[in-house]
Amino acid sequence: MADTLLDVRDLKIAATVYPPGEKPRDIEIVHGVSFTLQKGKVLGLIGESGAGKSTIGLSSMAYGRGGVRISGGQVMLNGRDILAGNEAGLRALRGKEVTYVAQSAAAAFNPAKRLMEQVIEATLKHGRASRAEAEARAVKLFRKLGLPEPEKFGERYPHQVSGGQLQRAMTAMALCPEPDLVVFDEPTTALDVTTQIDVLAAIKEAIHDTGVAALYITHDLAVVAQVADHIMVLRNGAMVEYGDTRQIIEAPHEDYTRALVSVRSIDHEEKRPTPAPLLKVENLNARYRGTAFDVLKNVSVELHPGQTLAVVGESGSGKSTLARAITGLLSPSAGRISFAGRTLSAEMEDRSRDDLRELQMIYQMADVAMNPRHTVGKIIGRPLEFYFGLKGAAKRRRVIELLDEIEMGEKFIDRYPAELSGGQKQRVCIARALAAKPKMIICDEVTSALDPLVADGILKLLLDLQRIEGVAYLFITHDLATVRAIADSIAVMYRGQVVRYGSKAEVLAPPFDDYTDLLLSSVPEMKLGWLEHVIAHRKMESAGA
Amino acid sequence: MTHPIVKLLTQRIALGLLLLLAASALIFAGTQILPGDVAQSILGQSATPEALANLRAELGLNEPALTRYLHWLGAALQGDLGTALTNGQDIATAMGQRLSNTLFLAACAAVIAVPTAILLGLIAVRYEGRWPDKLISGVTLSTVSVPEFLLGYIAMFLLAVKVTAFPSVATIYAGMSLLEKLQAVALPVLVLVLVVLGHMMRMTRAAILNVMQSAYIETAELKGLRPFVIIAKHALPNAIAPVVNVVMLNLAYLVVGVVVVEVVFIYPGMGQYLVDHVAKRDVPVVQACGLVFAAVYIGLNMLADVIAILANPRLRHPK
């Protein structure tokens, strides 16, 4: 076809792995993927980590990251096979016909050079424009992408602007040479949810206005549904399903795609408050040592036995600080925390063993929450030994019970954390918390480092355990979909304060305050046209920048 | 409002001076508080109590240590380093020529070693994991595994005795022409270069590799820039601070290497002066030499930090 821009045929990609104590060997990570992209269209590549989506995206520039290289197939760009070309040929193509927007613009910009210099570099290198023209073009792009003071923006250094702005600047950098194709590699994943939506809208508009084609890589189907014309679902380096966006979202053919579409749709019936709350936080203020600024201001919340309180907010809202204050890791400057009818000491060191036992914590990064030198058996067994004096066979029996409860089983007892998958690690952390027979568990962003399907599994497990063990959760998250799935009551935090608090039904029902409205409306929905609708109806600009 | 970088630099320089002051106290204390007694050292075990008492009075050893320290420091600040116990010579005078000899030797070594090390480091990075990298790494691993004095004798054995290309003893004196001087110091310079080259090259390689793994290098590659342009325009500005740090650290190391190499080649410099007088237990000379070495060492480290501060864009262009 005349208007085919990119035609990838039977693409195979290999990587060299270095297993410890063995010879390095090659493994295939992408197994014969084919697709085409028409001029001016956007193709979404979607999949979980390890699906090979970034690797496939970069193959359109014939680029392999690290030890990765293209081992077979053809990549036809504008009618010629770019894999057949030499290094010089590839250099003539990169930055001119195809450009790239990285996930972390903060790392992708050179800290020692001004933004303008970097934005127009490829344009000048490929002789696409004179310096004056290129700068004028960059300023126009800055304006289009909604950057502040577009005339002067380029004079700044990367560290002088925010993450959301850098991501837009990187988009400007990719569009400046007027390429045929831009590869967007998770461009909004690292941003806060209310910032993500603005950047997403800016990118979408820029793609539309310039008529450039794009590969949009992400793990979030709801995000890609807003920008892509077609979507390709990938899993473990192979294609699962390919179709136009409406078909993928509304009528997926494959089970895996259906699972991705229905992710975060766990139903959870809200429970009624009980007469006596388990945890009562009253007028809490807290600041970090050596600062004069309160990161928590007059926070009051309650959590009832066997229920879940979700604390929602973006980075810097103070939600994690609240968790640290409740655990006693950070002693509050004012206020009172009572737990199971007794007042908790401000300092962790002054708390009784029962106070510590009944209040457990699960962390975001399960990797670093477990000692890499301890086996699963020791990790789960230590609280049993420490709190209940269990030893030997009795301890082992209980550890196995707990492993069964987290749906893993006895065979994991002698494994080290490094031998577990991300989801399994988080399950072991849950078992360690349960081993203490707690009344309450603080869950600090426990699903945000996980792939959506794995995260769903963890949430379901937590809900099951709550039903069986009657444990209460203080669930800290930035993700409102998670909140809908598990919360009984919700506290929305913004700049150290609770701006909205009540039962789930109350908090999620209008009328909203401005911030809650922004937060709620920023959660990408698995619906076509959602982005335009939201941008048109917002009451407030993004909270961050 | 003063630029924050001025404040940082002032702080760093003040810290360097404070460190030097503390180091001078440490050097003084090191020779005073320990059980050895200067007078006993000079006169030996058979000295009569009267002779010891006389000498102690003469050296001011009966004063409190703090008084003596302040007196010593005050004089040193005015350029008076005292007199040697063994021959009564003025230390500052005796040291002057030797210090310039040592600096000449060290400078010759630095002029060769620094560019070579950076060049080899760049080559190793360019061919990372391939044979030029492995060869350079292998050779430098063996040169850093042999102590300086043995490298000295190996060089002497091969280049002055087996092949009589260079003199085995590096004698230099006033009135020699620069060319004669260079000929005389060729072997010690070679040894010093070998000693610092290994460390400097390995650390430079690591520093540049670290920069080359940054995401912004990938960005530059994906713009279609040539490898040379990427290294020159994107890697180098960010590698300045770490590389300068490496260079300074190794020049400081050179200061120590000089001591041993001078003894091997009987070169009339500070190192030989120091070692001679440690053997003779001539405490004032040892203190003076220690102070000078420490000052050079601290000065180089301070310079490295100053350059690192100046090269940091976050500090040069604050928000």
Added chain:
Amino acid sequence: MTRIPLSALIGLALTGIYFFTAIFADLIAPYDVAEIVGGVWEPASSQFLLGTDGIGRDLLSRMIYGGQTTILVATAATLLSFVTGSLLGFTAAVMGGGVDQALSRGVDLIMAIPTLIFALIVLSVMPVSLPVLILVMGLLDATRVFRLSRAVAVDIAVMDYVEASRLRGEGRRWVIFHEILPNALSPLVAEMGLRFIFMVLFISTLSFLGLGVQPPLADWGGIVKENKDGIIYGVPAALAPAVAIATLAISVNLVADWILNRTTSLKGGRNG
């Protein structure tokens, strides 16, 4: 059980041979250390495998006994440096605050003076004996071990799993011995190899300068000093220690590299 790579095996074997020879020097050396058995600087022969030294002693025997002294002093100084340095380093990391500040600034100060120069200053007033040498070398080098062990411990102490154990109510002993130490051990053991090499070079340098091991004891640095005059006559006797020191240093390096790699691969965890 992971396979030991060839380079580490060679390193382990050579290091083992050196230590074995040092321990059983009396049984292995063909002649006594101070025994004059031949002419001056005789070349290598079946009777004297490495020839004789400047006053007619058997060079091989001198090298073996010299190795014993060198390795003994270096080992003792390394142990002293490690015990002092890591104990203070861990203390500084776990206690934090004023204790940490005081220790760290003190170490900064000592490290502001080059180690060799500081050693020379101290040795100018101290009697030069083996215990004094071990003490001076070990304590000066402890500053480096301090910095490393403190840095390692501080890195580990901020990990979530350490926080989790503190939240459980564990005492300081458990935190240090069960949470921090197992994770700090490998980098420290690897560093121990490097410190040991440094000690071998250090004591050899001091002896060469005449300020280390004193006659009649033999050590590698001293053998160079005794035979250096032969160099100008083309007698390579003074170079024998070079081979010994270099091979020992490289083999310990190989072992240390292997230990470090093993650590990182454990940390790296799941591959693929």
